[in-house]
Amino acid sequence: MPEFNWTLRGRCYKLGHDVPHPxxxxxxxxxxxxxxxxxxxxxxxxxxxxxxxxxxxxPGDIIVTGRNFGMGQKGAGYIAMxxxxxxxxxxxxxxxxxxxxxxxxxxxLPRCPGVLxxxxxxxxxxxxxxxxxxxxxxxxxxxxxxxxxxxLRELIEQGGNAGWLAHWQRTVGAQEQxxxxxxxxx
Amino acid sequence: MGYTAIEKxxxxxxxxxxxRGGVRAGTLLYPEPDMVMxxxxxxxxxxxxxxxxxxxxxxxxxxxxxxxxxxxLYGSARAAERGAFNRKTAQTWxxxxxYDAGQGGHGHIFPMESGLVLPGMFYFDNDTHSTNAxxxxxxxxxxxxxxxxxxxxxxxxxTVPRTVQLKLIGKLxxxxxxxxxxxxxGREIKAKRLAFDLDxxxxxxxxxxxxxxxxxxxxxxxxxxxxxxxxxxxxxSGAILGYCRKHAKRPFEPVYSDADAxxxxxxxxxxxxxxxxxxxxxxxxxxxxxxxxxxxxVDHAFIGSCGSGMYEDMLSAASFLKGRKVAEGVRLFIVPGxxxxxxxxxxxGLMQIFVDAGAMVLPAGCGPCNDAVVGPLxxxxxxxxxxxxxxxxxxxxxxxxxxxxxPATVAASALSGKITDPRGVSQDAAxxxxxxxxxx
Numbered sequence: 001m002p003e004f005n006w007t008l009r010g011r012c013y014k015l016g017h018d019v020p021h022p023x024x025x026x027x028x029x030x031x032x033x034x035x036x037x038x039x040x041x042x043x044x045x046x047x048x049x050x051x052x053x054x055x056x057x058x059p060g061d062i063i064v065t066g067r068n069f070g071m072g073q074k075g076a077g078y079i080a081m082x083x084x085x086x087x088x089x090x091x092x093x094x095x096x097x098x099x100x101x102x103x104x105x106x107x108x109l110p111r112c113p114g115v116l117x118x119x120x121x122x123x124x125x126x127x128x129x130x131x132x133x134x135x136x137x138x139x140x141x142x143x144x145x146x147x148x149x150x151x152l153r154e155l156i157e158q159g160g161n162a163g164w165l166a167h168w169q170r171t172v173g174a175q176e177q178x179x180x181x182x183x184x185x186x
Numbered sequence: 187m188g189y190t191a192i193e194k195x196x197x198x199x200x201x202x203x204x205x206r207g208g209v210r211a212g213t214l215l216y217p218e219p220d221m222v223m224x225x226x227x228x229x230x231x232x233x234x235x236x237x238x239x240x241x242x243x244x245x246x247x248x249x250x251x252x253x254x255x256x257x258x259l260y261g262s263a264r265a266a267e268r269g270a271f272n273r274k275t276a277q278t279w280x281x282x283x284x285y286d287a288g289q290g291g292h293g294h295i296f297p298m299e300s301g302l303v304l305p306g307m308f309y310f311d312n313d314t315h316s317t318n319a320x321x322x323x324x325x326x327x328x329x330x331x332x333x334x335x336x337x338x339x340x341x342x343x344x345t346v347p348r349t350v351q352l353k354l355i356g357k358l359x360x361x362x363x364x365x366x367x368x369x370x371x372g373r374e375i376k377a378k379r380l381a382f383d384l385d386x387x388x389x390x391x392x393x394x395x396x397x398x399x400x401x402x403x404x405x406x407x408x409x410x411x412x413x414x415x416x417x418x419x420x421x422x423s424g425a426i427l428g429y430c431r432k433h434a435k436r437p438f439e440p441v442y443s444d445a446d447a448x449x450x451x452x453x454x455x456x457x458x459x460x461x462x463x464x465x466x467x468x469x470x471x472x473x474x475x476x477x478x479x480x481x482x483x484v485d486h487a488f489i490g491s492c493g494s495g496m497y498e499d500m501l502s503a504a505s506f507l508k509g510r511k512v513a514e515g516v517r518l519f520i521v522p523g524x525x526x527x528x529x530x531x532x533x534x535g536l537m538q539i540f541v542d543a544g545a546m547v548l549p550a551g552c553g554p555c556n557d558a559v560v561g562p563l564x565x566x567x568x569x570x571x572x573x574x575x576x577x578x579x580x581x582x583x584x585x586x587x588x589x590x591x592x593p594a595t596v597a598a599s600a601l602s603g604k605i606t607d608p609r610g611v612s613q614d615a616a617x618x619x620x621x622x623x624x625x626x
Contacts, residue, residue: 032557034231075331094414095345095347095386096328096386096414099330099332100330103331103332149214151214151216155343161235161332161334161335162235162238162239164335165235165236165239165241165335165339166238166239166240168239168338168339169239169240169241170240172339173241173338173339174240177243
């Protein structure tokens, strides 16, 4: 397996404060319909505020948001972000929004105070999620934030909950199962 | 510095022995849950995700409680298929504690009533309203789709939430109920008169709590959950502990916050100053004194949900409906929280009262509160209910107007066909009195 890329370099896509998940990130319909297919979701990312976003975004681009990102029902938008290879830096986001984002394997930092002020849409950003180090090459500025916690690194490296579960089954689950069957004499 | 209740409970269940006495807010850990709960609306997704990962079995089937409460009537072929899938999955996973449609009731009510959820417990749940466990001093933590990880591997990560404390002082006025306290709190937070941020916090109640019975304690859990609390904690009274001991299906040890525990914020509400509240359409924090919406005509009313589905709530509704008729043109749904309550309603004569009044009694479960899989509204209609929230479109059409009130307010309004102050409507004295001993 190739080494996981913890550093993203790409363009900044800047949003404001209090952007809700339904509507602000992806139309509510796809959330309530529990749509999980990236192919279906990608064309609708930021559709209500910036139609065609997906045609302009490139892998490595970084979404930078203000406070309280992603309130409300959530999930589908992070699937689309992950499919597009994007990263996410928020001044703040709720724990449940953070959970939903990491469950999809998104490279995300939920506590980046001041990040909004030091970036503009289109800036050339380089973010090391493992160190929490951000370089804004356009503005020649740097900042350090809390990195991805050690306890969650494997989850992100395995591409989120589904990937992590498969990894767990290969490395731990299968052995546990074999031990259990040996005990049961089957 | 002492620990809050959640800090102690998560410390006890942490895989890290260093956490045993308690674990500070903000710590990320992997707790060993006492129980894992999943409901009918998410079994299929969890099963698929586990199958895709090659995980054919549940880590510890004996810990799992699988409940059917979101869709028990199967109003569509799709719902029936889902039910069949769930039954088969329960068998494959060897889940003994599987409460199928018609067997248990609401997963955030009947397990507390029947001693499956007990003081001091910690469990993982896919659903947000697991916070109801706080009514008996337990913690149920929502992990959404990650329930597949918990089912497969036994745990998932948790960050210990911070706790805010709300002290309830004084006595409620006649005709004001525990749901009104929650609605009032929501409006005070929205208006910034109450400096609470409930996002991923535990809301711990304090103050004059002994006056609040089991049903009232459940009602206290509702609004905070809609305002994104990670949990609610109502320190169990002697009466609650007595009930739990009587029904306990396992040993338990109640947990309380230390006197010197660190709270994120502490505030007080004077209960005697609260009027009956009606939540105006759009959000649970849109509450106002009932005077503001009095006389609004309603087409639809519903008493039930995890916020108001306790036996006290049924008794409250019956005390207004006895010997009266629901207004012409209004459809009233009554949904008990458990099959246990349904049986009691039959034995105690409540069922007769409801049927005579022209109300429709649905099987125990979520009822219309699950995005109106039953009992939706038509375009332009108005509802008043005890649902957990009144977000736009919750009962179907986006242009339907959804009000929330206490069981007393909803019952009084269903009788008159318009939003009505329950303080002006007489109640059957015996049924009202029975509320005090509903869970003796």
